[in-house]
Amino acid sequence: MEIDWKIVLFTLLLIDSMGAILVAWFGQKWWIHLVGPLAKYFPPAKGWSVLYFMLVLMLGYALGVL
Numbered sequence: 001m002e003i004d005w006k007i008v009l010f011t012l013l014l015i016d017s018m019g020a021i022l023v024a025w026f027g028q029k030w031w032i033h034l035v036g037p038l039a040k041y042f043p044p045a046k047g048w049s050v051l052y053f054m055l056v057l058m059l060g061y062a063l064g065v066l
Contacts (some may be wrong), residue, residue: 006063006064006065007065010056010059010060010063010065013056013059014056014057014060016056017049017052017053017056018053020044020049020052020053021049021050021053023044023049024044024045024046024048024049025046025049027044028044031044032044
């Protein structure tokens with residue numbers, strides 16, 4: 001059985017983008033507490049996380065995974 005790297009890459013990006021959405025919408029206090037002063041430079045932004053998720057879905061569609 002051959003590993004299809006497109007599916008592996010898409011799955012990893014999809015999991016990462018869904019994690020970003022969860023942190024941005026539900027875990028802002030946890031994120032700010034976890035990274036401390038770096039949260040000033042890497043804030044959990046809702047809009048950017050949704051855009052990232054949409055770009056991952058478009059990438060999956062373009063690769064033929066979806």
